[in-house]
Amino acid sequence: MGKHKVAIVGYGNIGRFAVDAVQAAPDMELVGVVRRASSLDNPMPPELANIPVVGDIKELNQVDVALLCTPSRSVQENAVKLLAQGINTVDSFDIHQDIVDLRNSLDKEAKKGNAVAIISAGWDPGTNSMLRCLMEFMAPKGITYTNFGPGMSMGHSVAVKALDGVRDALSITIPKGEGVHKRMVYIQVEAGADFADIKEKLLADPYFSKDETHVFEVEDVKQLVDMGHGVTIERKGVSGNTHNQLLKYEMRINNPALTSQIMVASARATFKQEPGAYTLIEVPIINYLYGETDKLIRKFV
Amino acid sequence: MGKHKVAIVGYGNIGRFAVDAVQAAPDMELVGVVRRASSLDNPMPPELANIPVVGDIKELNQVDVALLCTPSRSVQENAVKLLAQGINTVDSFDIHQDIVDLRNSLDKEAKKGNAVAIISAGWDPGTNSMLRCLMEFMAPKGITYTNFGPGMSMGHSVAVKALDGVRDALSITIPKGEGVHKRMVYIQVEAGADFADIKEKLLADPYFSKDETHVFEVEDVKQLVDMGHGVTIERKGVSGNTHNQLLKYEMRINNPALTSQIMVASARATFKQEPGAYTLIEVPIINYLYGETDKLIRKFV
Numbered sequence: 001m002g003k004h005k006v007a008i009v010g011y012g013n014i015g016r017f018a019v020d021a022v023q024a025a026p027d028m029e030l031v032g033v034v035r036r037a038s039s040l041d042n043p044m045p046p047e048l049a050n051i052p053v054v055g056d057i058k059e060l061n062q063v064d065v066a067l068l069c070t071p072s073r074s075v076q077e078n079a080v081k082l083l084a085q086g087i088n089t090v091d092s093f094d095i096h097q098d099i100v101d102l103r104n105s106l107d108k109e110a111k112k113g114n115a116v117a118i119i120s121a122g123w124d125p126g127t128n129s130m131l132r133c134l135m136e137f138m139a140p141k142g143i144t145y146t147n148f149g150p151g152m153s154m155g156h157s158v159a160v161k162a163l164d165g166v167r168d169a170l171s172i173t174i175p176k177g178e179g180v181h182k183r184m185v186y187i188q189v190e191a192g193a194d195f196a197d198i199k200e201k202l203l204a205d206p207y208f209s210k211d212e213t214h215v216f217e218v219e220d221v222k223q224l225v226d227m228g229h230g231v232t233i234e235r236k237g238v239s240g241n242t243h244n245q246l247l248k249y250e251m252r253i254n255n256p257a258l259t260s261q262i263m264v265a266s267a268r269a270t271f272k273q274e275p276g277a278y279t280l281i282e283v284p285i286i287n288y289l290y291g292e293t294d295k296l297i298r299k300f301v
Numbered sequence: 302m303g304k305h306k307v308a309i310v311g312y313g314n315i316g317r318f319a320v321d322a323v324q325a326a327p328d329m330e331l332v333g334v335v336r337r338a339s340s341l342d343n344p345m346p347p348e349l350a351n352i353p354v355v356g357d358i359k360e361l362n363q364v365d366v367a368l369l370c371t372p373s374r375s376v377q378e379n380a381v382k383l384l385a386q387g388i389n390t391v392d393s394f395d396i397h398q399d400i401v402d403l404r405n406s407l408d409k410e411a412k413k414g415n416a417v418a419i420i421s422a423g424w425d426p427g428t429n430s431m432l433r434c435l436m437e438f439m440a441p442k443g444i445t446y447t448n449f450g451p452g453m454s455m456g457h458s459v460a461v462k463a464l465d466g467v468r469d470a471l472s473i474t475i476p477k478g479e480g481v482h483k484r485m486v487y488i489q490v491e492a493g494a495d496f497a498d499i500k501e502k503l504l505a506d507p508y509f510s511k512d513e514t515h516v517f518e519v520e521d522v523k524q525l526v527d528m529g530h531g532v533t534i535e536r537k538g539v540s541g542n543t544h545n546q547l548l549k550y551e552m553r554i555n556n557p558a559l560t561s562q563i564m565v566a567s568a569r570a571t572f573k574q575e576p577g578a579y580t581l582i583e584v585p586i587i588n589y590l591y592g593e594t595d596k597l598i599r600k601f602v
Contacts, residue, residue, distance in 0.1 A: 018541075020541030020542035024541050099602050127439060132601045133586045136601065137586075139559075139562065140326075140562070140566075239554070240318050240321030242558030245552070246554065247554075248550070250550075253540070258439060265438035280602070282585045284582065284583045285434045286582040289434060294405075296434075297580055301400050
């Protein structure tokens with residue numbers, strides 16, 4: 001069987017790491033990156049020197065699956081177009097409350113295009129969702145806590161940057177246990193802007209007002225950025241009638257590297273599913289792995 | 302939809318806990334327990350007073366799925382018979398090197414009987430297998446260590462009991478890290494048997510000769526038995542080209558309670574699979590859970 005022909009659509013942090021993940025996969029071939037035209041503001045990254053870079057996916061010869069490394073808000077529009085062309089899609093859509101709608105809408109489009117979409121293929125939503133389900137069926141009564149961090153929250157950082165007078169910002173999530181989090185916010189102000197004023201607005205913002213939040217003024221946010229992240233998922237529950245079953249998952253990872261690797265595993269899985277759209281919990285785990293069924297069972301089961 | 306009609310076949314430790322797990326499941330009905338005829342040596346357990354107990358599953362009216370709570374060696378024979386009658390089966394077959402053969406053999410029988418078998422549905426093989434696969438696709442290069450215990454090893458305890466002069470025995474597995482284990486063995490000798498002699502034979506047994514093993518003589522093994530067990534699965538690996546991705550799973554659980562709960566979740570999943578035989582890594586995680594797809598995605602993804 002030939003290799004799956006993969007295109008990367010969007011070239012931010014996740015897109016960059018996706019190049020590595022596709023190139024490291026024995027069953028994948030990177031056929032190109034779809035990205036805004038190069039310009040003075042948006043120069044061609046040197047690591048793409050030997051990779052076809054285009055403005056529209058139609059400029060690439062054949063694409064079997066596209067990794068949508070664009071912001072969550074544009075996933076739906078991009079996926080619909082590609083599925084109609086019979087191209088499988090994988091995204092890491094992370095707006096939890098909209099996942100069911102995205103799935104059900106893309107499911108129709110995928111079936112029309114005879115293609116497969118795997119959505120929300122990151123670590124949360126994504127592999128953390130799989131772990132929460134696993135823990136739930138192992139001990140169906142009880143409480144699961146997902147504790148994020150320490151690590152940079154993309155969503156919260158963007159919310160700070162949106163405030164007037166903020167030149168750059170970083171919001172770090174610190175787990176306090178039992179699913180409660182603390183926010184550490186580092187702000188680089190615009191010339192002439194008042195830090196105290198920004199801080200007051202920030203603490204009133206619904207993104208932050210419910211959590212313990214500490215705000216600091218710094219000279220250069222870029223010096224603080226570390227893409228390491230982590231999570232601890234804990235469940236204490238009941239199997240049958242037996243209490244005190246203790247389950248725990250913990251990881252410390254580079255965030256975009258893990259997200260893009262999960263997307264690549266999901267891209268592989270698209271070729272083993274019937275046409276339609278799926279979240280990660282709807283796909284057999286073996287389908288994410290490279291190799292023959294019997295060998296994989298021998299190795300992992 | 303009516304409840305799934307479940308029979309428990311075999312009534313050792315796992316069978317006992319399976320009664321609880323089936324009764325706690327909102328979508329299951331326990332229709333009976335299949336067990337050797339009661340006798341002075343094998344009295345009827347009081348907790349089965351209100352449950353039909355039979356010697357052959359054919360004495361029960363309708364069975365949709367059977368939980369095979371018998372020793373691993375008799376799983377194949379029992380499953381073949383039941384699958385031929387169109388009854389789904391779930392087992393916790395734990396002889397790792399024979400799993401592929403069991404799967405491929407039951408796959409044919411299940412398809413003939415238009416039924417579904419889910420095999421090796423415990424925690425190792427079972428949910429640990431799912432976790433090892435999950436970690437593998439998150440960081441495809443690297444090493445995974447499965448560290449068992451502290452907890453009682455059924456297999457090793459049975460191996461000690463098989464030695465001449467041993468009246469009862471318990472082998473506890475202690476993790477030393479990186480998949481290396483220590484064995485603590487407690488032996489109650491037969492009247493007139495020589496402990497030193499038994500100890501020597503034990504240390505030469507291939508079940509123990511490769512691991513650090515400590516052997517103790519005790520007066521009453523039953524006083525030491527605790528069904529708590531645990532595991533720590535650790536992987537340090539590479540996502541794409543990014544090293545030092547640290548993944549870890551840890552649990553402390555009642556062993557037969559967890560095993561039987563996983564069997565009940567797998568029984569549920571049998572009704573969502575096409576005819577055939579499956580290991581746990583071949584079934585979508587959502588299929589183990591009770592509830593509607595959209596609600597489950599909203600809750601866990």
